Amino acid sequence: MDLTRKDFLKMSGAGLGAGALVSLGFKLPAVAATEPLRVAKAKEVTGVCSFCAVGCGTLVSSHEEGDHLKVVNVEGNPDCAINFGTLCSKGAATIQKSYIDGELNPDRVTKPMYRAANSSSWEEISWDEAIKKIAQKVKETRDAAWIKEDDVIGPDGKPTGQKVLANRTEAIGSLGSAELSNEGAYLLQKVMRSLGVVYIEHHARL
């Protein structure tokens, strides 16, 4: 704000005048200029930050906008025993997953994308199609590279002729995500182990 000397004197005079009136016992109404709160009248739900496995608790506030809810604020949940209301810089920026400066984040991928072999472009496909494709690929790979039994190796390092049940595939690997919660990681293990996958890793170790 640019202030001329005249503006400054006017404002100072008004301030001094008000101060003098108060000191003489006149009661002036208190007027505060405030911005309306973003979370005013917002619907608040608890959430979990999905950026890493610490799983900090969040409070997510949203307003109804047309037929959907628009997230207007994400902050730490003071009642969560993991973070007691604090969030790291990633967690504090969670809202940007959906919105940048109040507008829907144009880079957010909300639908399954498929890039065909030898193609350089991605196409949008339905969840049904995506899940079917994944299931087909897993089944084909698992069937083609299924190890039913292993040889039992003797002390001389040579096969003894005995076999031991293996039931695994070494053709599929699982790369876990730091965004998984404990429960998500548990389920991922269960699914992978039940498929016979033994190469199960976490991206933080790579």
Ligand code: SF4
């Ligand atoms: S990214 Fe930060 S705020 Fe989010 S769960 Fe991890 S430590 Fe907590």
